[in-house]
Amino acid sequence: MKPLSNPFVIGKYVDKDYFCDRNKESELLVHHIVNGRNVAIMSERRLGKTGLIEHVFSNYLPDEYETFLIDIYTCKNLREMVYLLANEVFKKISKRQPLIERLLRIVRSLKATISYDAVTGQPELGLGLGEIHQPEVTLDEILEYLETSDKVCVVAVDEFQKVTSFEEGNVEALLRTKIQHLKNTQFIFAGSERHLLEGIFSDPVRPFYNSVVFMHLLPIDQGEYIRFCLHLFARYGKTVSEMLVSRLYDCFQGITWYLQLSMNEAFTMAERGGHVDEEAYGQILNHMVDSKRFTFEDRYASLTEKQKAVLQAIAAEFPRQPVLTSHEFIAKYHLKTASSIQTAVKGLTDKGILSDHHGTKRPTDLLFMLWLKNF
Ligand SMILES: Nc1ncnc2c1ncn2[C@@H]1O[C@H](COP(=O)(O)OP(=O)(O)O)[C@@H](O)[C@H]1O
Ligand SMILES: [Mg+2]
Structure with a gap:
C-alpha cells in the first residue's frame, strides 16, 4: 500500500498501521467470537466501535471466518436492512464464481442479474432495493446460505438500535427467532444509543434479552x-x-x-x-x-434566549461539567431558577445539542462548545 499523505485517518478504516492500540479490546472481541458468543458493543458516539470491528475483521480472525458488516443507520424497515445484507454478502463473494453460483441456488427470491465484465470476465451482481419483494424470505435464504457456508460467518450490524424504530414494529422478535438457532453464523451488534440498546438486550420481556455478551468501549488510553x-x-x-x-x-x-x-x-x-x-x-x-462556523451560527440562532444563556454557561465551564441545577452554577451565570434551567436543558436535549451520558447531560458536539466558548 502506498503511504497515506496524512496518516491520521478520519471516517474510515484503512489499515492496522494507522490504527491506535485497541489490542485488548480486539483480543476480547475475538475471544467472544471464537467461543461462539453473540456480542453487543456499546459506547458513546465516535469512540471507535465501527473501527474496532473492522480492525478485528481485517487482522484478528483466522482464515476459517468470513465477515460481513452492515450499518443500518439509514434503514427505515426490514427490507432496507435485508438489501444491505444481501449486497454485503454479494460483495464479499463476488470474486469467487462457485460461491456466487451456490448463493444463487439458495437465495432464489432474488433474481439477481449477473453480468460479466467484458474486460476482466468478472461476474457482477446488480441488485436493486426493488428486487426485495419479501424481505423475510430473502433473509431466511441469506441466512441459509451463511449457515451452509464452509466458513464460520460473522455478521456485524452497526447502529443496531435502529431496529426499534423500523416501520414493521416487530422486527426484534422476528430477528431473534431467525438467529437463535443458527449454528454457523454469529452476530455482533453495535450502537451508540445506550438506552435503546440496553432496552433491546437487558429488558427481560424483550426478545433479545440475555442473548449477547456486552462490551463497553472506553476511550483509547x-x-x-x-x-x-x-x-x-x-x-x-x-x-x-x-x-x-x-x-x-x-x-x-x-x-x-x-x-x-x-x-x-x-x-x-x-x-x-x-x-x-x-x-x-x-x-x-x-x-x-x-470549518463549521456557518453551521454553528445557524444552530445558535435557532435557540431560545434561555437556551442560549444556559448553553453559554455550559460552554464557559467546558471541559468542566458542572451540575446544571446547582446553586453555584445558577449564581455564577446569573441564571434564574433550577426549573427554568431544566426546561432549557430539555429543549437543548430535544434539539440534540445536549445528550445523556451516564445520567448527566453533556454537549453532543464538542466543537460547537469550543465555538461558543471563544466567539
Ligand atoms: N483505534 C483507532 N485509531 C485511530 N483512529 C480510530 C481508532 N478508532 C476509531 N478511529 C477513528 O475515529 C473515528 C470514530 O470511530 P468510529 O469507529 O466511527 O466510532 P463509533 O463507531 O464508535 O461511532 C473514525 O474516524 C475512525 O476512523
Ligand atoms: Mg460507528
Missing part, C-alpha cells in the same frame, strides 16, 4: 494515543510535542474522532523534518471550529 502520534510523526520524519497531544486529548475527553481530526490538522503544520510544538494548540482548535 491517553499514553497509548500519545505514543501512536509520536510514532506516526516519526515515520514521516516529523516530531510533535507530547504536551500538545496530551492537551488535545484532555480537551476532547479522549473521544477518538476529535483526536484524529485534531492530529490530522496538527500533522499539516510541519514540513518533513519539522516540529509541531505546544503553541499550535489554539491554531488547531481554531481550524477545526472554523
Whole structure:
C-alpha cells in the first residue's frame, strides 16, 4: 500500500498501521467470537466501535471466518436492512464464481442479474432495493446460505438500535427467532444509543434479552494515543510535542474522532523534518471550529434566549461539567431558577445539542462548545 499523505485517518478504516492500540479490546472481541458468543458493543458516539470491528475483521480472525458488516443507520424497515445484507454478502463473494453460483441456488427470491465484465470476465451482481419483494424470505435464504457456508460467518450490524424504530414494529422478535438457532453464523451488534440498546438486550420481556455478551468501549488510553502520534510523526520524519497531544486529548475527553481530526490538522503544520510544538494548540482548535462556523451560527440562532444563556454557561465551564441545577452554577451565570434551567436543558436535549451520558447531560458536539466558548 502506498503511504497515506496524512496518516491520521478520519471516517474510515484503512489499515492496522494507522490504527491506535485497541489490542485488548480486539483480543476480547475475538475471544467472544471464537467461543461462539453473540456480542453487543456499546459506547458513546465516535469512540471507535465501527473501527474496532473492522480492525478485528481485517487482522484478528483466522482464515476459517468470513465477515460481513452492515450499518443500518439509514434503514427505515426490514427490507432496507435485508438489501444491505444481501449486497454485503454479494460483495464479499463476488470474486469467487462457485460461491456466487451456490448463493444463487439458495437465495432464489432474488433474481439477481449477473453480468460479466467484458474486460476482466468478472461476474457482477446488480441488485436493486426493488428486487426485495419479501424481505423475510430473502433473509431466511441469506441466512441459509451463511449457515451452509464452509466458513464460520460473522455478521456485524452497526447502529443496531435502529431496529426499534423500523416501520414493521416487530422486527426484534422476528430477528431473534431467525438467529437463535443458527449454528454457523454469529452476530455482533453495535450502537451508540445506550438506552435503546440496553432496552433491546437487558429488558427481560424483550426478545433479545440475555442473548449477547456486552462490551463497553472506553476511550483509547491517553499514553497509548500519545505514543501512536509520536510514532506516526516519526515515520514521516516529523516530531510533535507530547504536551500538545496530551492537551488535545484532555480537551476532547479522549473521544477518538476529535483526536484524529485534531492530529490530522496538527500533522499539516510541519514540513518533513519539522516540529509541531505546544503553541499550535489554539491554531488547531481554531481550524477545526472554523470549518463549521456557518453551521454553528445557524444552530445558535435557532435557540431560545434561555437556551442560549444556559448553553453559554455550559460552554464557559467546558471541559468542566458542572451540575446544571446547582446553586453555584445558577449564581455564577446569573441564571434564574433550577426549573427554568431544566426546561432549557430539555429543549437543548430535544434539539440534540445536549445528550445523556451516564445520567448527566453533556454537549453532543464538542466543537460547537469550543465555538461558543471563544466567539
Ligand atoms: N483505534 C483507532 N485509531 C485511530 N483512529 C480510530 C481508532 N478508532 C476509531 N478511529 C477513528 O475515529 C473515528 C470514530 O470511530 P468510529 O469507529 O466511527 O466510532 P463509533 O463507531 O464508535 O461511532 C473514525 O474516524 C475512525 O476512523
Ligand atoms: Mg460507528
